Amino acid sequence: MTSTGPLAPRLPSPLVEVRDDRFDRHGLRLLLKRDDLIHPELIGNKWRKLAPNLEAARGRELVTFGGAYSSHLRATAAAGRLLGLATVGVVRGQELADRPLNPSLSRCAAAGMRLHFVDRSMYRHKSEPATLAAILREAGAEGAYVVPEGGSNAAAVRGCRALGEELRGRSDVVAVACGTGGTLAGLAAGLAPGQRALGIPVLKGGFLEADIQTLQEHAFGTRTGTWSLDDRFHFGGYARTTAELDAFAENFERRHGLPVERLYVAKLLHGLTTLAEEGAFTRGTTIAAVITGRPFPQAQGRSDSDRRQRA
Numbered sequence: 001m002t003s004t005g006p007l008a009p010r011l012p013s014p015l016v017e018v019r020d021d022r023f024d025r026h027g028l029r030l031l032l033k034r035d036d037l038i039h040p041e042l043i044g045n046k047w048r049k050l051a052p053n054l055e056a057a058r059g060r061e062l063v064t065f066g067g068a069y070s071s072h073l074r075a076t077a078a079a080g081r082l083l084g085l086a087t088v089g090v091v092r093g094q095e096l097a098d099r100p101l102n103p104s105l106s107r108c109a110a111a112g113m114r115l116h117f118v119d120r121s122m123y124r125h126k127s128e129p130a131t132l133a134a135i136l137r138e139a140g141a142e143g144a145y146v147v148p149e150g151g152s153n154a155a156a157v158r159g160c161r162a163l164g165e166e167l168r169g170r171s172d173v174v175a176v177a178c179g180t181g182g183t184l185a186g187l188a189a190g191l192a193p194g195q196r197a198l199g200i201p202v203l204k205g206g207f208l209e210a211d212i213q214t215l216q217e218h219a220f221g222t223r224t225g226t227w228s229l230d231d232r233f234h235f236g237g238y239a240r241t242t243a244e245l246d247a248f249a250e251n252f253e254r255r256h257g258l259p260v261e262r263l264y265v266a267k268l269l270h271g272l273t274t275l276a277e278e279g280a281f282t283r284g285t286t287i288a289a290v291i292t293g294r295p296f297p298q299a300q301g302r303s304d305s306d307r308r309q310r311a
């Protein structure tokens with residue numbers, strides 16, 4: 001279903017070297033792993049995480065969860081439209097039901113996703129069986145195939161192992177921005193011995209190390225691969241930004257002609273540049289930065305209350 005047809009991916013995704021004096025100076029090579037080019041609508045890691053779940057759903061209606069600007073919801077809605085599969089998006093924030101849809105949710109609705117809004121306290125408890133059952137009942141989606149918020153279940157994590165496998169022998173370090181950490185969990189498992197994965201969390205909180213270990217235990221039975229996190233580059237939390245980060249991202253776009261997605265990829269590239277300048281990598285190290293997404297322009301410059309919401 002996924003190698004041909006409407007979800008046909010471009011795999012392996014391209015790996016390109018860029019010359020950047022901030023890395024050159026320290027004897028480092030920087031490669032960009034262009035997962036943003038895998039599929040025009042299931043962008044980046046969203047293809048790798050959703051494809052195995054769409055397979056597992058076997059045509060059943062698919063329910064998933066996200067915030068008002070969730071790229072996971074947009075990708076799921078697009079997959080539903082392309083495959084002719086019914087999708088339901090459970091959206092955090094009952095109050096959003098009474099407002100015009102924002103551009104991200106409009107995109108979901110236009111793709112045929114049924115949106116179901118729930119209040120924040122119910123949303124918070126959505127992984128508890130009784131709450132989940134109540135949400136599915138209210139949404140008229142009992143018996144549907146459920147994909148968790150952010151799309152990171154065991155199938156998704158196993159799907160991301162191929163990202164690591166594509167990078168075997170190509171770099172010493174592979175760096176990726178983390179939301180749920182599902183991509184890092186799979187990626188690390190696919191790398192060869194001697195390679196290591198570095199995660200840059202975009203959420204504040206320091207809970208991710210344990211989450212990623214749990215994701216690996218569910219997907220592979222045990223913690224696996226060599227990976228670590230650097231928690232210094234979240235810029236205040238999910239969808240938070242600063243003038244410095246914006247300037248960095250614009251400059252990176254000008255230097256390298258790469259559209260820099262701001263919620264995740266900008267923080268990753270800024271983190272790597274800072275680490276290079278700090279001398280954190282020994283000379284001769286090759287670093288592959290995973291470009292997990294593309295900008296969704298309307299998601300930027302939004303209100304403060306929107307910004308407080310997670311992926």
Ligand SMILES: *Cc1c(COP(=O)(O)O)cnc(C)c1O
Pocket residue numbers: 044045071072150152177178179180181182183184261264265292293294
């Ligand atoms: C969803 C997303 C991520 C986060 O992936 P996780 O597997 O949840 O860590 C990273 N980058 C981009 C561009 C994304 O859209």
